[in-house]
Amino acid sequence: MSLRRTIEDATGLALTDADVGRALRELFPHDAAARAAHAPAPGTPAFDALLDLLVVPESWMFRDPAVFEEALRFVRARLADRPDARLRILSLPCAGGEEPYSVAMSLMRAGVDPRQCAIDAFDLSHAAIARARSGRYTRNAFRGADLAFRERHFTHADGHWTVNADVRAYVRFAQANLLELDAAALAGRYDLVFCRNLLIYFDEAATRRAAAVLAALLADDGLLLSGYAEAPALCRNGFTTQGARQVFALRKETDATAEPVPAARPRARARTVPPQPAPVAPQAPPARARATPQEQLAQARRHADAGHLAEAEALCRALLARLPELADAWFLLGAIDEAAGRIRAAERCWRRCTYLDPQHYEALCSLALLHEQLGDSARGASFRRRAAQAYERRGGAA
Template sequence: MNARRLLQDATGLNITEADAQRAMRERMAQLGMADSHAYLRALAGSELSALTELVVVPESWLFRDPGAFSAATDFVQRRLALHPARPLRILSLPCASGEEPYSMAMALDMAGVAPPSVRIDAIDLSQVSVRRAIAGHYTRNAFRGADLAFRERYFMEQGGGYQLCDAIRARVGVRQGNLFELDTAALAGSYDIVFCRNLLIYFDDLAAHAAAKILHTLLADDGLLFAGYAEVPALCRHGFAALRIRGAFALEKAAPDPKRLAPPLRRAQAVRSVVPAQAEPQEAFFRAARHAPAPAAAQLDDALAQAWRRADGGDFAGAAALCHTLLATDPSSADAYFILGIVSECQGQVAAAADYWRRCVYLRPGHYEALCHLALLARQSGDAQVAEAYQERAARIYARRQTQGGAE
């Protein structure tokens, strides 16, 4: 068992080998150890927790994505107006150093919502982050944006930073915890609002599937889930439906829709596709393909649905064959290229996956899911500028769908 596998088993995070080795070298240097084998033999309990801290890198700030807090506050006020005697519960997971749950607490306070009406639970895997959240002390980096009136109202300059007032801190209960270790039976349907933003993007397909099921269990049937923009497609494949709320990526529970994309594919276990890779098409082909006549919609939907079913069952070769057959008759099928990208990623062929997704967005520039995947790949490869460009495109498309109600 290596460090990467131990960290993945402990956290569910999709950690790269490079990140695991970097963290292990850093931790060994802190301990004055030189023998990696000896370190791995001792990697358990508190030492595993210490190593985990080096791969969990929280990045947040107060009132990040303010539209989400505005939408959540509106939801709370409407719910309390209908059921004033029923307290609401909000969960923030991961809560990082408390920026998100405290922002929610301040938003509720500014809206005049009394503390007993809403309970906010904040949970994070990192013990260091939890200690910081409980302390409620923030540096200047936690305050971004033009409107910082809340800082004057709720914070006091102290120790080279800003200390959050006791009244807001008292509205939030902070503790260390792991999403996969929560008592879902006891907490089923407990939360009216769940903030789980930018967590699933660090999981592999199976872990993301398991996480979505847990979130579905925790959320009340009439509750709201706030997620990161790149997580919306995965959540929509697991019992959630996106809502049109300006400035926020919000979802609600919904019955699974067979017309939606299939559940996340299982990781390939030494599976090798028998379908030869397509030759690199020329720009002229793409320009023609974007305007090529397509077969009947029902026929296309059936072929794509079959491809998803085969891929989800682990038949990656069969899924790829169906997609290539479809592309032979309809070279403009962006969805076929998208599925080929998913299949390639599951087989560990990251470069091929990126190529297929680039073809997908060339044919359909507004393909939200492909843009999200390209953004994640770019970030994993360290190309922050490209990742940001894809993220911005995806965010614009999502916002347009919210306001227009149509696909690109």
């Protein structure tokens, strides 16, 4: 078995021979013979070092603030219902600890004691876990406009910020592979699971395995917070969306929540909207005289989220008539087409979007998932790789 296949089987990561070759050259920069002959076995230090070079454990504090607001809403409701319970939260992958520490700071701000809520944080990368345990960060970990939390919860010295002990008290870090967790021993352990921007690196088979493990780990009435790319795939594998917020909050699918999975993947933020026939010459509602293109686009998104697809489409088309170079409008128009069942029209819109913005992460994810649904796994994998590259270039922002 090739080294690439060994890594894929062990981790679920969909890699190319070029990916593995680059990592081997970095691991053995001055020894071509070792690169040619060496195939590190799983469980060895060399294999772990190779994995550290293949994963992308980059994040920052409070990345996607709405996700942490949703998590806090869930925790508060859970504790109100079960005041004597100790909630358990899982962050996987946790990268360098930015996500679990952000959760801990949110809990502290809300007055939730560590004795009420504990966080397990796992990552495949040994190097990432070592960095998380050190709790030491550079300015790259702080990217938002509001950094007041940094002054409250970190100590600054020598150009680094180190997380304070009261935040650390919530979190336990461990190196772990999602696909190798003992799902039976951990069954139903977690009330809340963060699993964001991991499955973009998995093929369909590994995604199914991962979804099964996540479903086992999550309590039957628990909540899974996923990334954009994961939500449709998870909804094909035992989960269902909750609510219409922009956060991708999922529940385990039960007899009470199960819905037929449509043949073509619906856009996550319009998932509950049934397909509608194509509108006949829709008229765009009048926009405010001083509305900017971004404000008009936001209005179109609100219509789409509410299920008013005809109005959303009219706004998008009116906007694109004036600004045909607006990639985000093409993306939203594609999402509207998909929700209405016009799959090929959606594909054309998303392709136009990626022509205008080759690094448009959401459009690349949508194209990957669409082609996988249509049975074109090779083209889906190509778009998935491009999405992963775009994700890395923009610093891990989903």
